[in-house]
Amino acid sequence: MSSLAEQSLQEVFAAYDLGGEVAGALRYGKGHINDTFCAYVQTPEGECRRFILQRMSAAAFKHPDQLMANIVGVTEHLRKKIVAAGGDPDRETLTVHPTRTGESFFTDSQGGAWRVYPFVENTLCLQSAETPELFYASAQAFGKFQAMLSDYPADTLFETIEKFHDTENRYRNFEKALAADALGRVATAQPEIQFVLAHKADCSVALEALRQGKLPLRVTHNDTKLNNILFDAETGKGMCIIDLDTIMPGLALNDFGDSIRFGATRAAEDEPDVSKVHFELDLFEAYTKGYLEAAGDVLTDAEKEYLPWGAKIITLECGMRFLTDYLEGDTYFRVTHPAHNLERCRTQFKLVADMEAHWAEMQAIVKKYSEMPGGEKE
Numbered sequence: 001m002s003s004l005a006e007q008s009l010q011e012v013f014a015a016y017d018l019g020g021e022v023a024g025a026l027r028y029g030k031g032h033i034n035d036t037f038c039a040y041v042q043t044p045e046g047e048c049r050r051f052i053l054q055r056m057s058a059a060a061f062k063h064p065d066q067l068m069a070n071i072v073g074v075t076e077h078l079r080k081k082i083v084a085a086g087g088d089p090d091r092e093t094l095t096v097h098p099t100r101t102g103e104s105f106f107t108d109s110q111g112g113a114w115r116v117y118p119f120v121e122n123t124l125c126l127q128s129a130e131t132p133e134l135f136y137a138s139a140q141a142f143g144k145f146q147a148m149l150s151d152y153p154a155d156t157l158f159e160t161i162e163k164f165h166d167t168e169n170r171y172r173n174f175e176k177a178l179a180a181d182a183l184g185r186v187a188t189a190q191p192e193i194q195f196v197l198a199h200k201a202d203c204s205v206a207l208e209a210l211r212q213g214k215l216p217l218r219v220t221h222n223d224t225k226l227n228n229i230l231f232d233a234e235t236g237k238g239m240c241i242i243d244l245d246t247i248m249p250g251l252a253l254n255d256f257g258d259s260i261r262f263g264a265t266r267a268a269e270d271e272p273d274v275s276k277v278h279f280e281l282d283l284f285e286a287y288t289k290g291y292l293e294a295a296g297d298v299l300t301d302a303e304k305e306y307l308p309w310g311a312k313i314i315t316l317e318c319g320m321r322f323l324t325d326y327l328e329g330d331t332y333f334r335v336t337h338p339a340h341n342l343e344r345c346r347t348q349f350k351l352v353a354d355m356e357a358h359w360a361e362m363q364a365i366v367k368k369y370s371e372m373p374g375g376e377k378e
Helices: 002-007 009-015 064-084 132-148 167-180 190-198 200-211 252-263 281-295 301-305 307-328 340-357 359-370
Strands: 021-027 035-042 048-056 113-118 218-220 229-232 238-241 248-250
Touching: 002 009, 009 113, 064 113, 064 132, 132 229, 132 238, 132 252, 132 281, 167 190, 167 200, 167 307, 190 200, 190 307, 190 340, 200 307, 218 252, 248 252, 252 281, 252 307, 281 359, 301 307, 301 359, 307 340, 307 359, 340 359
Parallel strands: none
Antiparallel strands: 021 035, 035 048, 048 113, 218 248, 229 238
């Protein structure tokens, strides 16, 4: 699969006017799903410009036309908001670079769908929150993203991955993988399987609140990890939200929860030694403060109240997805060794257990910053 992507690069270069001669392209980033390259372009003036080229995963995204329609719609909306606020739209949101024929993506001779973004220079993409201050900055970035999209017509968005944060459906998929035991791996994951079985009821909490009308649907990012923010290299502020493949209608608590899942720990997502994995309350508080400062004015009281549930449910869901993929033979997430997905799920379940041990404190933190309209302005 990877070699096919590299063979198609020359076709991609021909399909786009990148403003100069392509000097080369190298694989880029640490994403699990898409094939990503950084292309280096020499302009006639002698400048070196960079572009991000991505072949969208055909396994993950069946309709690249719908996916790109979502991204173009949202980024154009964000550009208008950023310009109105006196910001720099070329640095504060992604820009879809059109093909020579004006399309938002290009399909190569192998059927691969490619898109191109100008590289946002002088930024950092970080894999973990080294300090509460950094996590706070990320919260403000995602909170601002939520606030700027609060008036975007969610019903115009396509569902790029069906039932993506349908935790009940994720549980049913887990049950199917468990029953099939296609690779005979069930015996090697008994503690993890029992953990999921014991948490079945939690999978319905947010969805039941949605069904009862307690929580509204919003435009959500649905993959709000720290490494999906570009930070300004000089100021350290969260500047540009990237990886917009899963922009869909969803619940605000899911976006909040995924940030907590990924960032409120100082351990890597695939840390094999779970004794090093801890849910960090100082990071949770830093994120909650920053998020509610930026998005508090657009969230309902119920949405704020359910934020701890967002953290727990999304972490549980992600662990279930890793475990399901492990049982099915690693068909979705990219792995480097046979136990990789099993190690990933163990870190998630350890975080869930830690959250349960600190539940009252999590609720108190959310209440503290919810009582300050728009958060505490400093």
